[in-house]
Amino acid sequence: MMVQSSSLYLIPLMPLLAAGLIAVTRQPHRRFAASLAIGAMGISLLLSISAFVSTLGQTSAGAARSFSNFDWLQIGPATLRLGWVLDPLSAIMLVMVTFVGLLIFIYSVGYMAHDDNFTRFFCFLSLFAAAMLGLVIANNLLLLFMCWELVGLASYLLIGFWYHKPSAAAAAKKAFITTRIGDVVFLLGIVWLYSQAGTLLFYDHGHGCLEHLKLSELAGRTTVGGLAVSTGIGLLIFCGAIGKSGQVPLHVWLPDAMEGPTPVSALIHAATMVAAGVFLVARVYPLMAEPIPAPVGFVSAPFISALPVVAWVGAITAVFAACIAVAQTDIKRILAYSTVSQLGFMMIGLGVGGVAVGMFHLITHAFFKALLFMGAGSVIHGCHEEQDIRRLGGLKKYMPVTFATYAIGMMALSGVPLFFSGFWSKDGILEAAHTWKPSQGPFYLAAFGALLTAFYMTRQVCYVFFGNYRGAKGDHSHAADSLHGGEPHESPRVMTMPLAILAVFAVVLGFIGTPAWPWFQNYLGGENLPSGVGELFRHDVLYTILISTVIVTVGIGLGWRLYGGKPVTNPNEVDVLERWRPDIYGLLRNKFYVDELYEVTVIRFNAWFAAFCDSLDYWVWNGAVLAVSYLIVGIAWVDRVFDEYVINLGFDESCKGIADGGRLFSRLQNGRVQNYLRVIGVALAALVIFLVWGRKAS
Amino acid sequence: MQFAFAIIAALTLVSGIAAMSLRNLVHCALCLAVTFAGLAAMYLQLHAQFISFAQVLVYIGAVAILVVFAILLTRSGEPVTHPVVHSSWIVGVIIALLVFGVLTKVILSSSISSAALHPLPPKDGPSVREIGNSLMIDYVLPLQVIGLLLTAATIGAVIIAMHEPKISQPPASTPRVNGAEVPHASGHSAELTHHP
């Protein structure tokens, strides 16, 4: 059955419904919650596969694209429309997200078995999956942004899953705020795009903002500094990707995000969420690239697109993170910095080579990084929550399956030639960088980054799996696992099965994008590149293959020599590199002091500003309100005084006057006869006087 | 004649003042009698013999005696300690003086005093026959009314001053008979209802 683009919404809807149902489920119903989540994800996987199949066999990228839009919001005369799009890009992402997600869900059943908040975990995981899938199929930049924010929210909830740990709560807050900075600039880009293009839909029968009509319009207009509008918008949107995908300078949240449970790290911070930034750049690639044909307005000056910025930022990130990874001792931190570095590689790929190059590395990276993280989780679980590699070691014989899968993942990441997917995807990037006309800088940086990648992965594997176990054996303090004793043990089947599946893919996936058979590039790019073994031996292709092989060999060899030949025995022993150059090692170990720099500048300023606003609120606004209220109180007081003294007094006085008058008059009737007599006497005299003399006078 | 008038007038006036100002009430009553007598003498001088006899008979013989009886019955003859005049007796005196002054002024300023009133031809005064005639013929109506009045006054005085017998009260007596229960009732009205 073919999935129509109009029913694409079912794919994110399934996990969303599961999340809603699990949210109202009580904690003890673990099996129900887990099966609901896994079931929903499974259905989404089936739908995604069928959607993917429906996009195969199309002649061009344009024909493979189908979308369906609908009216969402009416604001005056304008209508905001949303929609879904099904094209090769979204199809491949759908399959990857649902497949890797499903495997990680199954893995979580085993990993989180001892946790009390099992149900809540699956609720958040399903919410995340729904948001990510929604992001992938969005045909409207606004819808993409909404899902982007939802993904950020789910990340916050999951990083801070063990919220009673202060470090976890702080890490969640850091992640959210750092990505927020990127998102604000992203939003500015969206607003600008809407004001310039009048629509946020990507594809809309020729009127979408990624389609030729609008694009040439946008590219033709200029803004500050002669920059084309489309480039400006592209740069702003790229800032969002910088935040979400952990490019320098907003990379600081990713290593701290390792506070979350390992399945979270595997799903979100390796395979999917951080890849959302790369996906975003791939999605709006037409906006960021040079338009073909050249726009009308540009005759003299060369057109500057946003892609060089992307490439350089990616290159710097790749090397920066790889350097830091060399000096880390936490098993997950190494992998976190490795992720940052690989994301830089993807950005290089997008910047220099195009959508297919970057996306290929994204897809392969998703599989082997998820594999590596899950393997690390298995190690942590088996060694009773030990994460410091100096206290691990010799796990090769305790956890054979984990070791085997981890080794495959490591070789894929390092780019061991021919059989591992990482080799082919990284090779594609190096080749594109080598043939990039503006500069060879990204190429050299990428090469150096690949060298470091091989080196630190070898270091990690040697520390963890070779040598002797340096951890506390016979440690019976781990109460919950008393039957395991103190020795490390292999993880249960529910955890090792996904590892094995991913390991297979880590090998196999590489073969869909080799120069000998560029199916992936054809599929995504809609081109028809030649295939065949002979392609391998073309000049530039062969050159990069040899270069990468040399790099990988040097890296692994160096690592093995330093760490594998003489395995470390003492957990407190100082690292080889540290002994050699303690100052550089210290710099790398402290992550180039970036966090400290932010603490002193940005965070201090923010605290000052917040205090300033608080005092403003307290003195100015509060003062105004208080002044008004005091004024009212004053008026009321005057009123009261007036009422009490003037009115009351006047009234009292008049009443007293009346009472006195009455009292006076009552004396006329006091019952004393002689008084009456006296009055009569006086009246007589007065009457006589009046009658006799009064008349006479008148 | 003038001399006689002066003496009689002085006597009457003095005894009048005495009657009003003496402390002992019995003395007052006696002085009152003297005053009445002086007035009778003055009537004689005015050739109103019948009137002077009537004055003596009625006033001295009845009114003065009545006053004495009242003094007796109200125990007012006993010596008293409290002042006999009001605390504001000056006001009364002033009013009296005021009235006197007004009257005198009127008298003196009227035509009576200005006109030279000759002494009239000696009038002997009416004889009793003449008085009787005018009483029965000209003034018969006032005479009858006076009779009625005197009768009513007598009966009234008797009733008012009659001593009420004390009525001892049975417990379930009839509802109040105008305050008859109260021993020192003010009930003249109780009196009236009690006696048919």
Next chain:
Amino acid sequence: MIPLQNYLIFSAMLFSVGLAGALTRRNAILVLVGIELMLNAANLNFVAFWRFSSDPNAMAGLMFVLFSIAIAAAEAAVGLALIIAIYRHYKTTNLEKVNSLKG
């Protein structure tokens, strides 16, 4: 002959004496005495006017006085009876104490 105004002034004097006594004495009986004096003064007035009238056969003045004397006697009787009754109720003849309008 004694002029009329002598009599009149004398009667005015007597009248004011009576009035003064009625207004100032506390004892109710003496108030009545004062009233009697006043009545007598008025009687004297009438007799004096009758004596100096121009009509030799006029009897009105005399008659008036006669009736006045009779009425004065009746009134004295009733008044003193009243005083006795009041004495019985208030146990005093002091007019300053007899001042409540309701019994």
